[in-house]
Structures are given as structure tokens and as C-alpha cells.
Amino acid sequence: MLNLPPIYVLRHGETExxxxxxxxxxxxxxxxxxxxxxxxxxxxxxxxxxxGYALFSSPQGRAVATAEPIAELTxxxxxxxxxxxxxxxxxxxxxxxxxxxxRWPASDPHEDFVDFYERAPEGEGFVALWDRTGAFLxxxxxxxxxxxxxxxxxxxxxxxxxxxxxxxxxxxGGQGCIFEIRDGKHTKIFP
Numbered sequence: 543m544l545n546l547p548p549i550y551v552l553r554h555g556e557t558e559x560x561x562x563x564x565x566x567x568x569x570x571x572x573x574x575x576x577x578x579x580x581x582x583x584x585x586x587x588x589x590x591x592x593x594g595y596a597l598f599s600s601p602q603g604r605a606v607a608t609a610e611p612i613a614e615l616t617x618x619x620x621x622x623x624x625x626x627x628x629x630x631x632x633x634x635x636x637x638x639x640x641x642x643x644x645r646w647p648a649s650d651p652h653e654d655f656v657d658f659y660e661r662a663p664e665g666e667g668f669v670a671l672w673d674r675t676g677a678f679l680x681x682x683x684x685x686x687x688x689x690x691x692x693x694x695x696x697x698x699x700x701x702x703x704x705x706x707x708x709x710x711x712x713x714x715g716g717q718g719c720i721f722e723i724r725d726g727k728h729t730k731i732f733p
Contacts (some may be wrong), residue, residue, distance in 0.1 A: 543704030543726055544548045544680065544701065544702060544704070545719070546623075546679060546684070546702055547681060547682060547684055547685045547686065547721070548685045548722065548723070548724040548725075549682070549685065549686045549687075549688055549702065549723050549724075550588065550592070550595075550630045550686070550687045550688065550720050550721070550722055550731075551688045551690065551698055551699055551702075551720075551721045551722075551723065552603040552608065552687070552688065552690070552693050552695075552719070552720050552721075553674055553689075553690065553692050553715065553716070553717050553718075553719065554573070554577070554581075554583055554600075554602075554605045554622070554689065554690070554691060554717070555573045555574075555576070555577030555578060555579075555580035555581040555584075555604070555607070555717060555718060556573065556576045556577035556580060556618065556676070556718070557571045557572060557573055557574060557577055558572055558573075558574055558576045558603050558718050559571035559636075560569040560574075560577075560696030560717070561574055562638060562708070563637060563639045563640075564630075564637060564638050564639075564640055565631045565634045565635055565636065565637055565638075565642070565662075566604070566628060566631070566634075566635070566691075567600075567629060567630050567631030567634070567638075567662075567665070567666075568606060568631070569626055569635050569636050569699075570602050570627065571602055571604065571606075572603070572604070573604060573607050573608070573722060575606075577604075577608070577717075578607075579609050579614045579666065580608070580717060580718035581607065581608040581609075581610075581612075582611050583672040583718065583732075583733075584608070584612065584706055584720055584732060585611035585612040585614070585615045585616070585716065586615065587666045587720060587732045588612055588687060588720070589615040589616055592616055592682065592687060594617065594685055594686045595616075595618060595684070595686055595687050595705075596618065596621065596684050596685070596686045596687070597609060597613055597616070597618040597619065597620050597621065597686070597687045598621050598622070598623050598626060598678075598687070598689070599611070599621070599622050599623070599626065599688075599689040599690070600623070600624075600627050600628065600689065600690045600691060600719050601622040601623070601624060601626075601627065602627055602628060602682065602691070604691075605626070605689050605690055605691060606620070606622065606689075608689050609687075609689040610616075610697050612689070614685060620689070621657060623651055625674045625677060625678040625692055626675075626678060626688065626691075627673065627691070627694065628690070628691035628692070628693060628694055629659065629662075629666050629667075629668075629671045629691075629693045629694065630665055630666035631662045631665050631727045632661075632662045632663050632665035633663045633665075633667070633671065634646075634662045634663070634665065635662050645666060645671035646661075646663065646710060648661075654711070655709050656711055657708055659693060659722060663700075668697075668710075669707075670691065671694065671697050672697055672701070672707050673695040673718060673722060674713045675698045675701060676701050676722065678698070679698060679701055679702060680712065690720070692715055695721070696710055696713060696715055699712070699713050699721055699723060699728055700712070700713060702723040702726075702728070703726055703728045713728055714730065716730075718733065719732060719733065720732035
């Protein structure tokens with residue numbers, strides 16, 4: 543297990559493409575009104591609780607738009623890091639789940655969400671995402687707020703608590719949530 547300082551991991555607020563069930567990956571879409579509310583609520587919860595923390599975000603627009611209210615309310619300088627980008631979905635980027643299912647049907651009708659992401663044609667793949675999120679965590683030397691994406695968050699949190707790549711399904715996810723990893727323990731603390 544990595545010896546990490548305390549971290550808060552947040553997924554960006556809801557986007558237009560989240561609402562449409564489109565794969566964003568390396569592409570971007572704007573936060574919805576609900577997504578902006580989520581970003582503000584998470585920032586308000588963090589205010590007064592994060593003295594001495596750094597603030598890192600994926601450079602993708604939806605993550606930066608979620609991190610900006612945190613920077614405003616806490617006074618912490620926002621730093622972007624490419625290692626926090628969302629997994630590249632290859633040929634599926636920008637497509638809806640229905641479009642993907644029509645062109646690349648799953649061999650198992652009960653395919654779970656992790657297996658679905660792993661099979662994206664020309665996608666980044668799990669080993670590459672595991673390596674880059676692990677490199678980010680190994681470079682952390684102070685408590686941090688990390689604003690990122692659904693799969694990148696899952697990979698960060700899984701490694702931070704000492705689980706392996708084969709254990710990605712063991713931690714829950716969600717938008718508008720704040721997860722804390724402290725002393726190797728994973729806790730959903732907001733809402």
C-alpha cells in the first residue's frame with residue numbers, strides 16, 4: 543500500500559453528455575445546471591476543512607469547472623495535472639451507449655461496467671490508466687483535493703487503499719460525492 547497523506551477525491555459534476563449517456567473520455571462537454579450545483583455544494587463542504595491541502599484537477603474542462611469553485615471558496619491555487627485525465631475511450635468517444643451497443647455488442651448480455659470500459663476499441667486500456675494514476679499518487683507529498691473523472695477516480699482510490707487492478711469493482715462511485723482516503727481507509731463523506 544502507498545504511504546499517502548490524506549486526500550479527498552471528487553468526480554466532476556454532471557455534464558450534458560453524462561445526461562445523454564455519451565462516452566466523454568478524452569472529449570468534453572459542459573456541466574449541466576445540476577453539475578454546477580454539485581460543484582458548488584462540494585466546494586462549500588470543503589471550505590474550512592482543507593487548510594494545508596493542495597488542489598489538483600484534470601485539465602479537462604468539466605473537471606476544471608468543478609474545481610474552480612473550490613479554489614474560490616478555499617483560496618487554494620488550482621493546479622492541473624494530465625495524469626488526472628479521464629480514460630481515453632478510443633473509437634467510443636462521443637458515442638452514446640446505444641450507438642456503442644449497436645456497433646460493438648457485448649459477448650455477455652450481463653456485462654458489467656468495468657468490463658465495458660476495458661473493451662473500448664483503440665482505447666487507453668486499464669494498465670496505462672493504472673500506471674499514470676499510480677505515478678500521480680506516488681508524487682503526492684501533502685494532503686490534497688483531487689478533482690477528476692469517474693474511472694480515473696476509481697483507479698486512484700483503488701490504489702490509495704492498497705487494492706489491486708482486479709479489485710476495481712470494490713469501491714463505489716458517484717457524481718457530486720466526496721471520498722476521503724485517510725490512513726488507508728476509504729470513506730464517502732459527502733453527501
